[in-house]
């Protein structure tokens with residue numbers, strides 16, 4: 163059973179005989195070409211069918227699964243070394259940079275657009291502020307990066323928008339002066355909003371420091387189901403060496419980076435994503451529909467594309483994609499890796515300091 167058999171969205175599929183349920187990804191979504199079945203066998207998890215219930219929800223339109231991130235560096239290196247030379251990949255990267263110029267090399271251009279405007283900064287976490295590592299629990303950011311983020315937040319409202327749970331990403335970043343959105347924007351703790359534009363599921367709360375904040379959790383009704391999905395996935399992957407299931411509160415990540423590829427995410431089908439989270443936070447900050455605001459979003463993976471699109475389509479700001487390999491994106495600029503992100507944050511601060519003297 164293919165529940166969403168179009169070629170543009172990730173699917174949950176039941177291609178197996180009666181006793182099994184298979185969770186798969188359409189080959190059109192894979193970064194590498196696959197022949198034969200539209201579903202990559204290496205990406206199918208075979209789930210023993212239990213009572214009807216949560217797995218049927220997983221296969222129904224309530225949940226969606228997506229392969230969220232780029233391939234491992236090792237896999238990319240292996241594949242590219244067999245087909246191309248290092249020189250070829252450098253040429254490919256340089257060509258790609260013609261379309262997505264370096265945000266560092268093009269800093270003057272960004273600064274020109276930001277003149278007389280207030281920058282609002284949105285930062286993804288994994289692969290942007292911390293390097294991608296094999297164990298997701300060890301994706302620590304460096305103290306130098308923490309200092310750079312803390313510094314930039316002194317000058318510009320800054321939010322972290324991550325696929326992780328909000329608590330987890332806060333634990334990694336540890337800076338109280340930022341706003342945090344976890345579960346790909348489905349769990350936002352932001353400033354108290356102007357009361358005129360309140361959303362359903364948006365409540366007043368207090369943060370760990372006792373400061374009054376707004377908490378927005380548009381998928382809260384899915385929480386019991388997500389927890390059951392998490393438990394089911396832990397159970398069905400327990401014998402797969404290297405597989406790891408991570409509970410990100412409103413979504414679940416199945417990591418198979420150490421099995422074969424990288425990570426599959428299961429999350430509620432909800433018209434809410436990182437792009438919507440950017441709009442929500444801008445509105446909360448009173449920065450929406452203002453000609454003098456320049457939002458900048460820095461991120462590295464597929465889920466960040468929703469935010470890049472919002473900025474590009476609204477012609478309102480810049481997406482910056484963090485990637486050391488060419489990939490199609492709705493971003494305007496690029497940065498190669500987290501160390502360039504840090505450089506960019508420092509450059510923003512220096513520019514601001516120079517301009518406020």
Ligand SMILES: O=P(O)(O)OC[C@H]1O[C@H](O[C@H]2O[C@H](CO)[C@@H](O)[C@H](O)[C@H]2O)[C@H](O)[C@@H](O)[C@@H]1O
Nearest residue numbers: 231287288294295296298301324325415419425
């Ligand atoms: O939105 P993000 O902050 O980029 O979070 C997206 C996912 O990031 C994490 O997984 C990725 O980073 C791990 C640590 O480097 C790596 O082991 C994994 O292969 C990557 O996919 C996080 O563990 C996921 O839950 C997030 O959804």
